[in-house]
Amino acid sequence: MDLPFDEFTLAASTADLSEEPAARDEADCVEFRMDLADAPRAALADYDGELPLLVTNRAEWEGGEAPDEGRIEALCAAVEHDAVAAVDVELEAVAHGEGGEVVRAARDAGATVVVSVHDFEATPPEQELSRLLERAADVGDVAKVAVTATDRADTLALLSATASATDDGLRVATMAMGEAGRHTRAVAPVYGSRIGYAPVDPDRATAPGQYDLATLASLVAALE
Ligand SMILES: O=C1C[C@@](O)(C(=O)O)C[C@@H](O)[C@@H]1O
Numbered sequence: 001m002d003l004p005f006d007e008f009t010l011a012a013s014t015a016d017l018s019e020e021p022a023a024r025d026e027a028d029c030v031e032f033r034m035d036l037a038d039a040p041r042a043a044l045a046d047y048d049g050e051l052p053l054l055v056t057n058r059a060e061w062e063g064g065e066a067p068d069e070g071r072i073e074a075l076c077a078a079v080e081h082d083a084v085a086a087v088d089v090e091l092e093a094v095a096h097g098e099g100g101e102v103v104r105a106a107r108d109a110g111a112t113v114v115v116s117v118h119d120f121e122a123t124p125p126e127q128e129l130s131r132l133l134e135r136a137a138d139v140g141d142v143a144k145v146a147v148t149a150t151d152r153a154d155t156l157a158l159l160s161a162t163a164s165a166t167d168d169g170l171r172v173a174t175m176a177m178g179e180a181g182r183h184t185r186a187v188a189p190v191y192g193s194r195i196g197y198a199p200v201d202p203d204r205a206t207a208p209g210q211y212d213l214a215t216l217a218s219l220v221a222a223l224e
Contacts, residue, residue: 001052003029003085003112005142005171005194008220011054012213013197013206020049023200026217029054029085031197033206034074035066041074044081052085054114054195062090063120072098076105086112088144091136103139114173114195115140123147123154123176129161137170142194144173146207149181158184159191166192175207182209186219196220 003009012023015036023030030049034040034057047053055078057071058064066074072093079087079102087106093099094115106113115136124132129145136143143165149155155176162174173195176184185196199205202212211219 001083001085003052003054005086005112005114005173007194008189008224009195010213010217010220011195011197012051012200013210014200014204015206016204017043017047017049017053019200020047020051023213024050026213027051027198027200031056031088031206033058033064034078035059035064035071036206041077044078044084047081047083049083053081053083054086054088055079055084056088058088059090059093062092062116063118072101075102079106079109079111084109084111086114088114088116089140091115091117091132091139094139095135112142113140114142114144116144116146118145119147120177121148123149123157123181126157126161129157130164133161133165133170133172133174137165137172142171142173144195146175146177147181148178148208149176149184150178151180155181155184159188162188162193163191177208179209182211185209185211185216186223189220190223 011031012027198213198216
């Protein structure tokens with residue numbers, strides 16, 4: 001299975017791969033949040049769903065629940081599975097940690113690499129957003145930035161950086177977390193964002209401000 005992200009791709013985010021059948025109708029892939037799962041390696045080994053997987057093992061220091069110990073190794077092992085078509089690794093881990101190992105393992109396995117940056121506090125200025133997208137795109141196939149918006153200036157900065165990077169030929173995924181940023185999840189694809197994330201079960205959102213899967217699917221389709 002392949003996940004090139006050459007067009008908008010809707011990822012059903014979950015820590016429970018048994019939710020995959022419920023995501024099939026709307027989603028293009030499943031984002032498996034290994035860091036939020038009980039036994040992620042066993043779940044991957046048992047996975048026999050139809051949708052390709054994007055695996056994420058978010059570090060504690062970037063808003064997730066994976067401790068550093070074993071985190072990178074688990075991602076490197078995950079990309080060996082046939083169903084795993086893409087992997088997410090933090091720009092910070094690539095720049096200052098062992099994230100490069102994930103990139104190499106993914107390249108060897110033929111998996112797509114999403115290099116991500118998260119800001120759970122604020123939205124950096126547009127110039128900084130553009131710089132982060134460029135740096136992430138230098139290493140990965142897709143540069144992803146998820147920020148926290150508190151007002152319209154934040155969402156405009158994010159959409160503008162998304163449009164500029166896309167115009168420059170970069171493959172990006174962007175979204176603003178939080179209430180003020182919620183609409184960007186529907187609108188950013190219009191400006192070039194290639195990945196949208198939504199939980200199958202709205203009670204189990206993997207980030208603040210997410211729409212449920214059916215809602216995001218219909219909003220994105222309506223704006224196409
Ligand atoms: O990085 C992202 C984006 C996200 O944080 C969001 O805002 O939808 C959700 C996460 O599960 C995913 O890994």
